[in-house]
Amino acid sequence: MNRPQRKNNPDAVRARLIECAARLIVDDGLSALTLENVAREAAVSKGGLLHHYHGKNALIDGLFEEVVDWFDGQVEDALEPEETAPARFSKAYLRVVAAIDMSVPEERRLAVLMLMLSSDPHYCARWNQWVEARLQRHAKTDLTPLARTLRLAADGLWLSDLGGGPDSSPSARREILAFLEDLDATGAMSANSPHEGGQ
Amino acid sequence: MNRPQRKNNPDAVRARLIECAARLIVDDGLSALTLENVAREAAVSKGGLLHHYHGKNALIDGLFEEVVDWFDGQVEDALEPEETAPARFSKAYLRVVAAIDMSVPEERRLAVLMLMLSSDPHYCARWNQWVEARLQRHAKTDLTPLARTLRLAADGLWLSDLGGGPDSSPSARREILAFLEDLDATGAMSANSPHEGGQ
DNA sequence: GCAAAAAAACCGTCTGGACGGTATGTTTTG
DNA sequence: CAAAACATACCGTCCAGACGGTTTTTTTGC
Structure with missing residues (x-):
């Protein structure tokens, strides 16, 4: 068609x-x-x-949807084949964020997301919805402290990138990623705890 | 009368x-x-x-200044006495962020900071200035990957708090903090230090 | 085929309201 | 009384959205 x-x-x-x-x-x-x-x-x-x-809202909604879809696809592609790998989803999440090159317009979309998230509670909620859906899908691997920490660090990285903070330099970033990879490798696994997120 | x-x-x-x-x-x-x-x-x-x-800018500037000063003071207070403790500054940074209770209006100020950071490059720059100044002051302890990671995670935590994401629930937060403390203790770096119950 | 009709795509103008800022009072304080 | 601390009224601008028109595309009637 x-x-x-x-x-x-x-x-x-x-x-x-x-x-x-x-x-x-x-x-x-x-x-x-x-x-x-x-x-x-x-x-x-x-x-x-x-x-x-x-209306303007429709435009923004469209943009939001588009960006989330893009990120979703990226994360999906970054997923390890091994389905039981610890923090599988969160590691992919981090990888996608870490791979973003802000000088490439296409990849700056995430910045849009960030801005929208922080400016409007409505989009916050929709984003949380996405995260929770994914978290539920990967409940077996991604409710661990390690997983949460990886995602949190990814968010921080992403924010740092946006503002060009001192941790967004290539060298600093490489250090951090190496550290996180290592962290993951040493297998700091703990029991996952069932609990509801939510707002 | x-x-x-x-x-x-x-x-x-x-x-x-x-x-x-x-x-x-x-x-x-x-x-x-x-x-x-x-x-x-x-x-x-x-x-x-x-x-x-x-003017509006003056108001916003005042707000920004106020929030940064507040955060600065909090971090200063959260600093460990031991001056050579690894990631001393970044750990205090994390502790302050982690201790924030969004239900207390006074402590929601950080959210303001976040919003301003993400929305205006100007405030981004000023914030980076603050971070870099502090980083320079604590250059001996806080230029390690561990330190960077702790701060990144803190930023993520803080963003998560803002939006009420799935990692901002008390239980999730406790897990994450325990994980990070542990991370710090097992030490990617050198000697660890006794950490007191923050606040 | 092929008009005529309908629908979709697109344009330029207008308006009403919101908002930042000014100008000018009026009250309070030292 | 003079200056600081407010209030009231008003102005210019910007912007979202409405509206009516024009062009392009698709569908329909024959």
Whole structure:
């Protein structure tokens, strides 16, 4: 069902809108995300934008969805084949975050996520939903302290990257990752505890 | 007769303004931080607010300063007496973050910091400045992978707290902290040090 | 095939409201 | 009384969204 050749390509426009919205947020800050800016960047009129996304929220929702899907896919791909590997999911999570190169626009999407998470409780909740779903799926391997710590460190890394903190230098990052890998290898495994997360 | 306690107390007003600004950000999101909202919450007029803080930026700057100072003091207090303890600063950093109880308004300030960090490169830079200054002061103990990891995990914990993620439940947090303490004790580095029950 | 009709894609303008900031009072304090 | 500490009224700007029109694409009727 590929799109037949046509002059009009609404799907591409939609994609461009999302893309431009992400770029605006990352490069110019959340306050730069106005319908007019997005429309201009994407070379459409505001009317055109509103035709595809019925309101600013719809646009942001689309962007959020897109980013989460992307991250989800990345993590999925980074999963070890061995299904019972300890902290399997969390290790993949960390690997994806660690592999992000902020100079590649495509990979800056995570920054978008971060910004949205911290600015709006609504997206916080949706993100937590995703994490908890994945955690539930990998309950056998990823409810350990090690797993939690790996994910926490990943989040920290990610935040550090965003702000260009002192721990985001390549050397520091390499050190940290080596440390975490080692940590994992020495097998600091403990009993996992059943408990509900939640808000 | 009834001494109208018209007691003018500009300092208290200023403090109230900062306090309300923080509350608004944490509870209702960054977008809720408007001069009108802050003024209303603090029971002053907008003119009154602008008398004390000449513009929105001044208010935010004041808030930022206040939060950083608070955190700085907390970390200072959490420092182990033993000056050569490995990751001394980073451990204190983690301890402070871990001790934060989001249900206590006073301690939700850090969330403010986080939000500001992620939303504005300017505050990012100022925060990095603080971290790097401290890191330099504790260069002998806190440039190790362990130290970096502890701080990264602290940042993750802190972000998780903000969003109420699955790793912010008391039990999960206890696990993680125990794990990190243990991590520290088994020491990737040199001699360990006695750690007292923080706070 | 091929118009005519319908639908989708897209544009430019307008408006109402929110918000930061100013200008100008009015009260309190020293 | 003068300065500081407030309040009230108002202005300019920006922005989300509405609205009506125009062009392009698809569907329908014959």
